[in-house]
Amino acid sequence: MSDSRASTPLQRLRTPVQFLKGVGPQRAERLAKLQLYTALDLIFFFPRDYQDLLEIVPADDLKEDEPASITGVIEDVDFRGTGPGRSVLGVLVRDNQSYVRGVWFNQCFLRKRFQVGQHVIVSGRPRLQGNRWEMAHPVVDIVEPGEHPEGGKLLPIYPLTEGIRQGLMRKMVHTALDTHGSDLEEVLPDSFLKQHELLSVHDALNKIHRPHSREEMEAARKRFIYQELLVLQLAMSLRKHQLNERKSALPIPVDFRIDERIRKLLPFELTEDQNKAIHEICHDLNRTIPMNRLLQGDVGTGKTMVSVYAMLAAVAAKTQAALMAPTEVLAKQHARTLSKLLSHAKVRIGVLTGSLTEKERAKLLADVAAGEIDLLIGTQAIIATEITFQKLGLVIIDEQHKFGVRQRAALRSAGNDPHYLVMTATPIPRTVALGMFGDLDISTIRNAPPGRQSVSTYIAEDEQRAKWWDFFRKKLREGRQGYVIAPLVDETNRDDTLGGVEQLLEHLANGELEEFRLEMLHGRMPPAEKDAVMQRFANHEIDVLIATTVVEVGVDVANAVLMTIESGERFGLAQLHQLRGRISRGKHPGYLCVFANPATDASRERLEAFAGTTDGFELAEVDFKLRGPGDLFGWKQHGMPPLRIADLQRDGELLAKAREDAFSITDSDPNLAGAKWEKLQRMVMIRYGKSLEIGDLG
Known part of the structure; x- marks a missing residue:
């Protein structure tokens, strides 16, 4: 029974599943394996697929070889071997006074699924065998007592766990929806729903769990896919707005004299793509708003030289720069490369890795705090260490997907936010870039410098x-x-x-x-x-x-x-x-x-x-198509909650629309502070407030 102490709609939605009719403690333990703990979890437990139910007809009205469905009770289950590795399973179903036999060849794993007394729907092509109808390899759905599925509609198919059958799962989801669905609040304003041709949350929930047609199901799915992507993009937009509002970064101006001095230190002429990226970075560095930019480039396109330019600009402005690499091998290689490039420049370089002795570490940290190190290169040891910079102006993170969102925001300096440039040599598919790095501005280098060998x-x-x-x-x-x-x-x-x-x-x-x-x-x-x-x-x-x-x-x-x-x-x-x-x-x-x-x-x-x-951007799209987003780009490592129904690969058009709408909303109401967006703001904070480190908007 429902927990009588629950009084508010939210409390009722948080009713533990064990108190729902037909669940109980034992089934609640099994549902926990699917991370279903409350009525709300069950209501938003979306089907993974749907089974088309043919029009249910009485067994007496079946016609030879015409697809149909009948409903009845299993009277007999017969299994017998017919030779090495061969078998026949027969299930006899009674519909009133008529019988239909389902037959499966060499599928012995099905024998445990059927039991005498079960109510089932059997769908297939009937053929007369003597005076009885028979269906070979029919689709069978087990119906729970009290469940009355209608023919001619879609039957939802849910993810399952041991001890929970489809019929039972449908019944529990429907119970949660019928009991507590009215407690749900609509988070999107009526005018917004109308403008975007979206179903209301209550209509969409009924049609996603009990659709009568493909059109109903698709309309319901569109509502929840769009909403999930809108909430994600609002979180990204809010994060970007908050970074822009801080205005606490040290400006790093780059005039033509500094530009000329830096270019003299570089070993070769920069490409058009490199120069474009540098122009975008210099524009950001010159502001008090912290730069938050992703530099993506294919293997060998010269991202390192762009990052060297940015670090030298920071040093020229008498600030410090930090370069964080995912491995000690790479950190030390960066140090060697920079030491060689800057051998004639007065740039003091320090390397902080986990292999330093306590004495070496203490000396290095003291030098950083005293401003005697201009450029600090290291691994995650940089953020795992209590470290004080005298005047940190720029942080560069190499191989961004190896680090989480919090890690890239872990460095501060005397109340200032540094500028951030994060780099990856793993080209990112467009929809993943919007989904995971939507709070970042993106610079892209596609073309390799002249002379690179094939x-x-x-x-x-x-x-x-x-x-x-x-x-x-x-x-x-x-x-x-x-x-x-x-x-x-x-x-x-x-x-x-x-x-x-x-x-x-x-x-x-x-x-x-x-x-x-x-x-x-x-x-x-x-x-x-x-x-x-x-x-x-x-x-x-x-x-x-x-x-x-x-x-x-x-x-x-x-x-x-x-x-x-x-x-x-x-x-x-x-x-x-x-x-x-x-x-x-x-x-x-x-x-x-x-x-x-x-x-x-x-x-x-x-x-x-x-x-x-050899085009990494082309390969990234192929990889994305074949494997999906998965954890290719560190979604879990970023601490991002999994998407329930949206798919970054499949739903690219809706993602682009959701992003456009999200940034339009926050342009007019940067903190979603108006009454119109109050409920949506709360949803954004619950879903992404922690993982994206969005401040308290209240």
């Missing part, structure tokens, strides 16, 4: 190994270097396929590459050991590096132009593309061979797309 990519099978290794050895003898990439550190499977770094090293050192200097690199190694290996590889003391994907981000060895990837079907497109980017860093062309045994069409399509283009 990479020839091959997808191969085992019989082509000898030919590839002949070519690999030939290039090594010419003085080049290479990588061999494995998906795991240590793996030997039943087929003795060498899938791990350790096995590959042993195999190659005693086989195809025995005449060359080999070493391995993987994430389990201590940071100092990884750095030492990378340095030896950069010095050409190692010919071939056997590694995991630890090398996928940012490791630069211009002479390394060869790469072999084992078990390529295990890698995502973005990973494969990042790995390929390691062998196009110098003056020699690159060569990549991926050995793979794709087991699915999607895996095969992914590999074919990879071999067919």
Whole structure:
């Protein structure tokens, strides 16, 4: 029974499911596995699919081979084997005084589903067998007592857990809706619903759970998909407005003299795309509103030089800059690159990583606080440490998708907000960019600087190994270097396929590459050991590096132009593309061979797309199409709640519309403070206030 102590609509909606009629404590435990705890959870537990119910007719009115549905009670369940691996399952259903038999061949897993006495709907093509109707492999839906589904409509199909059948789940959802649906408030104003041709929340809930037609179901789904995307975009817009209102950043002006001084330090002329990105960044840096910009660029398009320009602009304005990288290997590489570039400039560089001694760390932090460090480079240790900057002007985060939203807002300086530039070499599909980075302005670099070499990519099978290794050895003898990439550190499977770094090293050192200097690199190694290996590889003391994907981000060895990837079907497109980017860093062309045994069409399509283009933006869209958003871009890591019904891939048009509407709303009411948007504001805060760190708008 419902909890009688609940008095307000919100309290009634939060009634624990166990108090709903027909649920109870035992079923409540099972519903908890689906994260269904309250009446409200059940009401917004949307169907994953729908079953078309044919018009239900009496069994006496069935016609030969004409699709139809009948409803009745199971009288008998018969299962028998007919040979090795073969079986027949028969279920006899009585409709009044007539019978229909459902028959399934070689589907023994269905036998436990049916029990004598169950009420069912059976849909299929009837055929007379003697004097009785029979349906081969019909669709059967089990009806709970008291449930009266109508023919000719859509039957909702919900996600399930052990011990909960479809009929029971439908009944519990409908009970929650019938009992507490009227307690729901409409969060969208009537005029807004009318303008956007959206159903009311009550109408939409009834039509999404009990649709009589595809049109009703689609209209209901549109309402909730749009609302979910609107709430997300409002959260992004509110975050952007709040950042703009702070006006607490230190302005970093860049005039023509500073521009000229910086460009003299850079090793080459910048491309048109790089110059455009720099123009956008300089415009932001010159304001007291903190810059909040994403710089995305394909592998090798020169994002690092753009970030160097921004950091030097910060130093020229007598402020400090911090560069945060996802790994210690990459942080130290950035430090080496910058030290070399700035060897003749008076820029003081510090490196903060987890491998520093306590004494080294204390000295570095003291120097940062005293303003004796202009540019601090490090890993997450930068935000995991109590650190005080004397005058922090700019924070650059490399590989943005490796960090969460809170991490990119964790640095402050004497009451000031620094400017933020976040970078990624993983091109982001447009809808994901709107969904996940909607609070950021975006700069894009597509074109690589002149002189970047091409990479020839091959997808191969085992019989082509000898030919590839002949070519690999030939290039090594010419003085080049290479990588061999494995998906795991240590793996030997039943087929003795060498899938791990350790096995590959042993195999190659005693086989195809025995005449060359080999070493391995993987994430389990201590940071100092990884750095030492990378340095030896950069010095050409190692010919071939056997590694995991630890090398996928940012490791630069211009002479390394060869790469072999084992078990390529295990890698995502973005990973494969990042790995390929390691062998196009110098003056020699690159060569990549991926050995793979794709087991699915999607895996095969992914590999074919990879071999067919080197355009990272094109590959990102292919990857998104094949795999969906998933956690490709760190949605969970950002702490973002999962989308209930919207799909960033499928609902791109609605997302763009929701974004346009959200920014229009906040342009006229930046904090959603008006009575018109009060309920919607509350929904935004409940859903995204914590994960996006939106301040208290009340």
